[in-house]
Amino acid sequence: MKGPVKIAVTGPFACGKSTFVRMLGDLGAETVSADEVVHDLLATDPETRERVIGRFGEEVRGERGVDRKALGRKVFEDPEALQDLEEILHPLVRRETDRRAEASVAEVFVAEIPLLFEGRGSGRFDLTVAVTAPEARRREWAAGRGVEERQRQAIEERQLSGEEKARRADFVVANDGGLDKLREQARDLWKQATGGSNHGGTRAQET
16 A cells, blocks of 8 residues: 655744644644654653653653753753754654654655754655745744744754755745745645645755
8 A cells, every 4th residue: 555645844943834734734634743753752751751861960850751941951052962862852753753654544644844954854755845934034933932032043053044945845835925825835735745736836946
């Protein structure tokens, strides 16, 4: 039995990735978020919890799993600590994402992966998508989520730029209008993924 078309969605912080993925879910895709997988691992997986606490200390132990805020303070602006955390979590996230994709009976499987190209995991997917948004909007959306500008910039500094993500992706989604425009691009990607006609969105140029 042929598996689903596997799509990875990436983009800079606070660009609308999650909203776009939800729209694909509304069209019938099975979806997964790397951030949600990390949250579940830190909250419910004993092995992950003990590895993280063993590296970062008892102060990151929470009432239920790992205290994500305390962990965030440990790795914020500490590249070595952040790299250690990613070395623990990224293989587990990749394994869980692959497991869900293999088990999926949906026509399309979509994974939201902020560090898709940085982690060199794009080859596992049939299509890669980069969501872009103007910086002013990203600043506004980040602030609305309680993320300070300094923290937003620190997050982006460890990622490829939005322009570079777009250059590497198969399909580019410009989140520079309203939800109707974003939804139209989700429908266009859905048609492309499922063999329908594609008369919108932006197919990235081959390089």
